[in-house]
Amino acid sequence: MTEPPATDETEPDARFTYANERTFLAWNRTALALIATGVAATQLLPEFHLAGGRRILGLPLIALGALVALSSFHHWRANERAMRRGEPLPRSPMPLVLSVGIGIVAVIAVVLALFGPR
Protein backbone atom coordinates (compact mmCIF):
# COMPACT_ATOMS: atom_id res chain seq x y z
CA MET A 1 0.00 0.00 0.00
CA THR A 2 2.93 2.34 0.63
CA GLU A 3 3.91 4.26 -2.47
CA PRO A 4 7.61 4.58 -3.28
CA PRO A 5 8.84 8.09 -2.48
CA ALA A 6 9.06 10.42 -5.45
CA THR A 7 12.44 11.94 -6.20
CA ASP A 8 11.24 15.50 -5.52
CA GLU A 9 10.01 14.69 -2.00
CA THR A 10 11.67 16.38 0.97
CA GLU A 11 11.38 15.73 4.69
CA PRO A 12 8.89 18.26 6.12
CA ASP A 13 9.38 20.24 9.33
CA ALA A 14 8.99 17.81 12.26
CA ARG A 15 6.41 20.14 13.81
CA PHE A 16 4.18 19.71 10.74
CA THR A 17 4.36 15.91 11.00
CA TYR A 18 3.67 16.04 14.73
CA ALA A 19 0.64 18.27 14.08
CA ASN A 20 -0.57 15.89 11.37
CA GLU A 21 -0.20 12.95 13.77
CA ARG A 22 -2.18 14.78 16.48
CA THR A 23 -4.95 15.53 13.98
CA PHE A 24 -5.08 11.84 13.07
CA LEU A 25 -5.27 10.91 16.76
CA ALA A 26 -8.05 13.45 17.39
CA TRP A 27 -10.09 11.94 14.54
CA ASN A 28 -9.35 8.45 15.84
CA ARG A 29 -10.58 9.37 19.31
CA THR A 30 -13.74 10.69 17.67
CA ALA A 31 -14.11 7.30 15.99
CA LEU A 32 -13.61 5.51 19.32
CA ALA A 33 -16.20 7.78 20.98
CA LEU A 34 -18.73 6.96 18.23
CA ILE A 35 -18.04 3.23 18.58
CA ALA A 36 -18.29 3.33 22.39
CA THR A 37 -21.55 5.29 22.18
CA GLY A 38 -22.93 2.84 19.61
CA VAL A 39 -22.02 -0.17 21.75
CA ALA A 40 -23.51 1.49 24.84
CA ALA A 41 -26.72 2.22 22.91
CA THR A 42 -27.11 -1.40 21.80
CA GLN A 43 -26.19 -2.90 25.19
CA LEU A 44 -27.20 -0.52 27.95
CA LEU A 45 -30.38 1.24 26.80
CA PRO A 46 -33.77 -0.27 27.69
CA GLU A 47 -35.78 -2.00 24.94
CA PHE A 48 -37.89 0.30 22.80
CA HIS A 49 -41.44 -0.37 21.62
CA LEU A 50 -40.04 -0.41 18.11
CA ALA A 51 -38.46 -3.81 17.38
CA GLY A 52 -34.65 -3.55 17.09
CA GLY A 53 -34.76 0.06 18.24
CA ARG A 54 -31.45 -0.14 20.09
CA ARG A 55 -29.70 -1.54 17.01
CA ILE A 56 -31.28 1.10 14.78
CA LEU A 57 -29.68 3.68 17.06
CA GLY A 58 -26.35 1.99 17.82
CA LEU A 59 -25.27 0.35 14.57
CA PRO A 60 -25.13 3.58 12.51
CA LEU A 61 -22.89 5.08 15.21
CA ILE A 62 -20.55 2.07 15.08
CA ALA A 63 -20.51 2.18 11.27
CA LEU A 64 -19.81 5.93 11.33
CA GLY A 65 -16.98 5.31 13.80
CA ALA A 66 -15.42 2.70 11.51
CA LEU A 67 -15.72 5.09 8.54
CA VAL A 68 -14.10 7.93 10.50
CA ALA A 69 -11.23 5.66 11.64
CA LEU A 70 -10.54 4.49 8.09
CA SER A 71 -10.77 7.93 6.50
CA SER A 72 -8.58 9.53 9.20
CA PHE A 73 -5.74 7.17 8.33
CA HIS A 74 -6.11 7.83 4.60
CA HIS A 75 -6.24 11.57 5.21
CA TRP A 76 -3.17 11.43 7.49
CA ARG A 77 -1.26 9.64 4.74
CA ALA A 78 -2.45 12.06 2.04
CA ASN A 79 -1.36 14.99 4.21
CA GLU A 80 2.08 13.43 4.76
CA ARG A 81 2.49 12.93 1.01
CA ALA A 82 1.37 16.48 0.22
CA MET A 83 3.77 17.95 2.79
CA ARG A 84 6.68 15.94 1.42
CA ARG A 85 5.89 17.15 -2.10
CA GLY A 86 5.24 20.75 -1.08
CA GLU A 87 1.67 20.56 -2.40
CA PRO A 88 -1.47 22.07 -0.83
CA LEU A 89 -3.06 19.83 1.81
CA PRO A 90 -6.01 17.80 0.44
CA ARG A 91 -9.51 18.71 1.59
CA SER A 92 -11.52 16.17 3.56
CA PRO A 93 -15.29 15.63 3.33
CA MET A 94 -15.26 14.00 6.77
CA PRO A 95 -16.31 17.04 8.87
CA LEU A 96 -19.47 17.27 6.73
CA VAL A 97 -20.02 13.49 6.76
CA LEU A 98 -19.60 13.42 10.55
CA SER A 99 -22.02 16.32 11.09
CA VAL A 100 -24.67 14.83 8.80
CA GLY A 101 -24.22 11.37 10.35
CA ILE A 102 -24.59 12.61 13.92
CA GLY A 103 -27.60 14.71 12.84
CA ILE A 104 -29.31 11.66 11.34
CA VAL A 105 -28.64 9.58 14.47
CA ALA A 106 -30.03 12.42 16.61
CA VAL A 107 -33.26 12.41 14.55
CA ILE A 108 -33.48 8.61 14.98
CA ALA A 109 -32.99 9.03 18.74
CA VAL A 110 -35.80 11.61 18.91
CA VAL A 111 -38.17 9.30 16.99
CA LEU A 112 -37.31 6.36 19.26
CA ALA A 113 -37.76 8.53 22.34
CA LEU A 114 -41.24 9.51 21.10
CA PHE A 115 -42.15 5.82 20.92
CA GLY A 116 -40.78 5.45 24.44
CA PRO A 117 -39.20 2.46 26.20
CA ARG A 118 -41.11 -0.82 26.33
Add this chain to the structure above:
Amino acid sequence: MSTDDAGSGPGDGAEASDGTVADAGMADEIGVADPGAAQQRTDLAWTRSGLAVAVTVAIILRHLWPLTGDKAVAGFAVIAAGATLWTVTVNVGRSARHRTSGAPLGEPACRLMTIGTLALALTGFVISFV
Protein backbone atom coordinates in the same frame (compact mmCIF):
# COMPACT_ATOMS: atom_id res chain seq x y z
CA MET B 1 -10.74 18.12 23.43
CA SER B 2 -8.16 20.85 23.55
CA THR B 3 -7.45 23.11 20.63
CA ASP B 4 -3.97 21.72 20.18
CA ASP B 5 -5.49 18.38 19.19
CA ALA B 6 -5.98 19.68 15.71
CA GLY B 7 -2.40 20.84 15.49
CA SER B 8 -2.98 24.18 13.89
CA GLY B 9 0.46 24.25 12.34
CA PRO B 10 4.12 24.58 13.05
CA GLY B 11 3.66 27.53 15.34
CA ASP B 12 0.81 26.09 17.36
CA GLY B 13 1.18 26.96 20.97
CA ALA B 14 3.64 29.74 20.14
CA GLU B 15 1.89 32.95 21.07
CA ALA B 16 3.30 36.37 20.33
CA SER B 17 3.11 39.14 22.89
CA ASP B 18 -0.15 40.47 21.42
CA GLY B 19 -1.77 37.10 21.93
CA THR B 20 -1.83 36.07 18.28
CA VAL B 21 -0.40 32.76 17.20
CA ALA B 22 2.88 33.26 15.44
CA ASP B 23 3.86 31.38 12.30
CA ALA B 24 6.89 29.10 12.25
CA GLY B 25 9.36 31.68 10.97
CA MET B 26 8.28 34.35 13.39
CA ALA B 27 8.23 31.86 16.26
CA ASP B 28 11.77 30.80 15.45
CA GLU B 29 12.91 34.42 15.40
CA ILE B 30 11.48 35.23 18.80
CA GLY B 31 12.68 31.92 20.18
CA VAL B 32 9.41 30.58 21.58
CA ALA B 33 8.77 27.70 19.16
CA ASP B 34 9.93 24.46 20.69
CA PRO B 35 9.86 21.23 18.68
CA GLY B 36 10.08 19.46 22.03
CA ALA B 37 6.73 20.94 23.00
CA ALA B 38 5.16 19.66 19.77
CA GLN B 39 6.56 16.23 20.61
CA GLN B 40 5.19 16.45 24.15
CA ARG B 41 1.72 17.44 22.91
CA THR B 42 1.81 14.48 20.52
CA ASP B 43 2.87 12.14 23.34
CA LEU B 44 -0.09 13.37 25.39
CA ALA B 45 -2.41 12.87 22.41
CA TRP B 46 -1.27 9.24 22.19
CA THR B 47 -1.92 8.82 25.92
CA ARG B 48 -5.43 10.29 25.56
CA SER B 49 -6.04 7.90 22.69
CA GLY B 50 -5.01 5.05 25.00
CA LEU B 51 -7.57 6.18 27.55
CA ALA B 52 -10.23 6.32 24.81
CA VAL B 53 -9.35 2.74 23.84
CA ALA B 54 -9.61 1.68 27.52
CA VAL B 55 -13.08 3.22 27.84
CA THR B 56 -14.29 1.53 24.64
CA VAL B 57 -12.90 -1.83 25.81
CA ALA B 58 -14.59 -1.33 29.20
CA ILE B 59 -17.97 -0.75 27.54
CA ILE B 60 -17.53 -3.85 25.37
CA LEU B 61 -16.47 -5.89 28.44
CA ARG B 62 -19.62 -4.69 30.16
CA HIS B 63 -21.58 -6.90 27.78
CA LEU B 64 -19.20 -9.84 27.38
CA TRP B 65 -18.38 -10.07 31.05
CA PRO B 66 -20.84 -8.38 33.43
CA LEU B 67 -18.67 -6.56 35.92
CA THR B 68 -20.10 -7.49 39.32
CA GLY B 69 -18.45 -8.66 42.57
CA ASP B 70 -14.99 -10.20 42.19
CA LYS B 71 -15.37 -10.12 38.42
CA ALA B 72 -15.51 -6.34 38.61
CA VAL B 73 -12.09 -6.26 40.28
CA ALA B 74 -10.68 -8.60 37.62
CA GLY B 75 -12.29 -6.57 34.83
CA PHE B 76 -10.89 -3.29 36.08
CA ALA B 77 -7.48 -4.96 36.56
CA VAL B 78 -7.54 -6.03 32.89
CA ILE B 79 -8.41 -2.49 31.79
CA ALA B 80 -5.76 -0.95 34.07
CA ALA B 81 -3.11 -3.42 32.86
CA GLY B 82 -4.01 -2.64 29.24
CA ALA B 83 -3.83 1.11 29.83
CA THR B 84 -0.46 0.76 31.57
CA LEU B 85 0.87 -1.46 28.78
CA TRP B 86 -0.32 1.11 26.21
CA THR B 87 1.42 4.01 27.97
CA VAL B 88 4.69 2.12 28.46
CA THR B 89 4.72 0.80 24.88
CA VAL B 90 4.03 4.21 23.34
CA ASN B 91 6.70 5.89 25.45
CA VAL B 92 9.33 3.19 24.86
CA GLY B 93 8.60 3.25 21.12
CA ARG B 94 8.81 7.02 21.00
CA SER B 95 12.04 7.10 22.99
CA ALA B 96 13.60 4.58 20.61
CA ARG B 97 12.55 6.65 17.59
CA HIS B 98 13.85 9.87 19.09
CA ARG B 99 17.22 8.35 19.82
CA THR B 100 17.62 7.50 16.15
CA SER B 101 15.76 10.05 14.03
CA GLY B 102 13.67 12.36 16.20
CA ALA B 103 10.69 11.60 13.95
CA PRO B 104 7.08 11.06 15.06
CA LEU B 105 5.86 7.47 15.39
CA GLY B 106 4.60 7.58 11.82
CA GLU B 107 2.81 5.15 9.56
CA PRO B 108 3.23 1.82 11.43
CA ALA B 109 1.75 3.23 14.65
CA CYS B 110 -1.07 5.07 12.84
CA ARG B 111 -1.92 1.97 10.81
CA LEU B 112 -1.94 -0.19 13.96
CA MET B 113 -4.21 2.32 15.71
CA THR B 114 -6.63 2.29 12.76
CA ILE B 115 -6.69 -1.52 12.62
CA GLY B 116 -7.31 -1.68 16.40
CA THR B 117 -10.16 0.83 16.13
CA LEU B 118 -11.74 -1.10 13.26
CA ALA B 119 -11.41 -4.31 15.32
CA LEU B 120 -13.27 -2.64 18.19
CA ALA B 121 -15.97 -1.47 15.74
CA LEU B 122 -16.32 -5.02 14.41
CA THR B 123 -16.53 -6.41 17.97
CA GLY B 124 -19.20 -3.85 18.84
CA PHE B 125 -21.13 -4.76 15.69
CA VAL B 126 -20.99 -8.50 16.47
CA ILE B 127 -21.96 -8.25 20.15
CA SER B 128 -24.99 -6.13 19.27
CA PHE B 129 -26.46 -9.31 17.76
CA VAL B 130 -25.52 -11.58 20.69
